[in-house]
Amino acid sequence: MSNRPALPPEIARRRTFAIISHPDAGKTTLTEKFLLFGGAIQMAGQVRAKGEARRTRSDFMKLEQDRGISVSASAMSFEYGTYRYNLVDTPGHSDFSEDTYRTLTAVDAAIMVIDGAKGVESQTRKLFEVCRLRDLPILTFCNKMDRESRETFEIIDEIQENLAIDVAPASWPIGVGREFLGCYDMLHDRLELMDRADRNKVAESIKISGLDDPKLAEHVPADLLEKLREEVEMARELLPTFDRQSFLEGHMTPIWFGSAINSFGVKELMDGIGEFGPEPEVFHTAERDVAPEEKKVAGFVFKVQANMDPKHRDRVAFVRLVSGHFERGQKLFHVRSKKPMAVSNPVLFLAADRELAEEAWGGDIIGIPNHGQLRIGDALTEGETLRFTGIPSFAPELLQSVRATDPMKGKHLEKALMQFAEEGAAKVFKPAIGSGFIVGVVGALQFDVLASRIELEYGIPVRFEPSQFTSARWVQGDKVAVEKLVNANKQHISYDHDGDIVFLTRLQWDIDRVVRDYEGVTLSATKEMM
Ligand code: G4P
Secondary structure: OOOOOOOOHHHHOEEEEEEEEOOOOOHHHHHHHHHHHOOOOOOOOHHHHHHHHHHOOOHHHHHHHHOOOOOOOOEEEEEEOOEEEEEEOOOOOHHHHHHHHHHHOOOOEEEEEEEOOOEOOHHHHHHHHHHHHOOOOEEEEEEOOOOOOOOHHHHHHHHHHHHOOEEEEOEEEEOOHHHOOEEEEOOOOEEEEOOOOOOOOOOEEEEOOOOOOOHHHHHOOHHHHHHHHHHHHHHHHHOOOOOHHHHHOOOEEEEEEOEHHHOEOHHHHHHHHHHHOOOOOOEEEOOOEEOOOOOOOEEEEEEEEEOOOOOOOOEEEEEEEEEOEEEOOOEEEEOOOOEEEEOOOOEEEEOOEEEEOOEEEOOOEEEEEEOOOOOOOOEEEOOOOOOEOOOEEEOOOEEEEEEEOOHHHHHHHHHHHHHHHHHOOOEEEEEOOOOOEEEEEOOOHHHHHHHHHHHHHHOOOEEEEEOOOOEEEEEEEOHHHHHHHHHHOHHHEEEOOOOOEEEEEOOHHHHHHHHHHOOOEEEEOEEEOO
């Protein structure tokens, strides 16, 4: 980081991040408060209210509501202080982990929200591991301190031990549950006091000159003050102090304590992302590394979302701009098709409303409405052939065959399935023998969502049925060997939506057999999407 040249100010002030958490820890509430303080919404409750309105639009959304999960990820931008924040939402439910994984390839940092009473939960751990694969810097927010929570040291220990990361307290809670008063800001020597009367009010901040400042006693009752002094002293002795470099390398996480619902600790967390970063990062391509300060625009699609607006029936490709200064109307080079593409109506996502983006900089996320030309992994540049790496497609863990209940609709079903495959919502395999399709997903809930969306968006009722296959592998390798495998194992062979050869398996034994019998062939559980 320190060896990198200074970025143009517009890029240097961008902060692009995602929030990861176990469902119910408070991600939605925290997002809402970010948007509130960022001026993107006028009052709390708006995101949820908009969410409700959106949900009632379709059964698919109703499904989302019934299950209490957020199925689709979206991006939101807002200004706060001198920074421009780009927040990319991730689905919390594990059945949509692939979507989350790809979203995390498009951000520079993540906020990990944990519930102060529950600590590190299963989904927190899984998402954390994904962040670690990329060494993403992580900021931790310990939420719900207004409720009975665990001891502060216990929470910190749990994170350190469970996630093998150093934890540096950025703030220290004073009291807990009903007694929770606020926090001592360990980085700036300030006292932040929570306002219980107004949930949307930012805490009162009192500058003090350390823990011996007599001013403290004016605000904190004696018993809590004594405990605070003791604990902070211990923390300073036993816990690491915040080290920005270590944080940027993904080895250390600063932790703030707060209560999102009471808007407490949220501002400090936002300031933390602004102050400590990271700035937009360098991204890798098969050809070379792309740095944000490069003059030319380059970016990649990390998510495609269909039918965000039922009136338009369009698809929006979410693009992470990696470098340059993009202006509306600019012609970009679509690397996969080798064709130019005029981006005349890019959108920025300001809370729940879309707004036309007149310009965007390296670090930003823009949405490009299109009719299916843009797929996950696609690169857009000013002419250079670049293939961004690290955007994988995973082998599905569950397979089912699908058919239209009305056999006349078979052709339409194919079109619908291909579109979902391109959107990354499922894997679709066309078997070499026979008719019909096999759909593969990572989590069972995805089948329900698909069935519901195919019916709603394409008017085709479908039935999913058990398949004899349990997993799939992409076939690569020596041409002659691959041909031999295909010809001798037609009942296992299928083609994905890109036309790539896929070997459908029933047991691990099937895979072992291929490896043993077909030298020069590799079976892969992931495929780079580019
Ligand atoms: P999620 O997106 O991570 O799933 O969590 P969400 O924000 O929806 O919050 C889950 C529940 O926790 C919500 O309650 C929310 O109000 C509550 N919550 C969030 N932050 C805090 C906090 O700081 N303190 C306390 N005490 N509760 C908090 P709910 O009853 O499920 O929903 P609602 O009826 O409040 O909307």
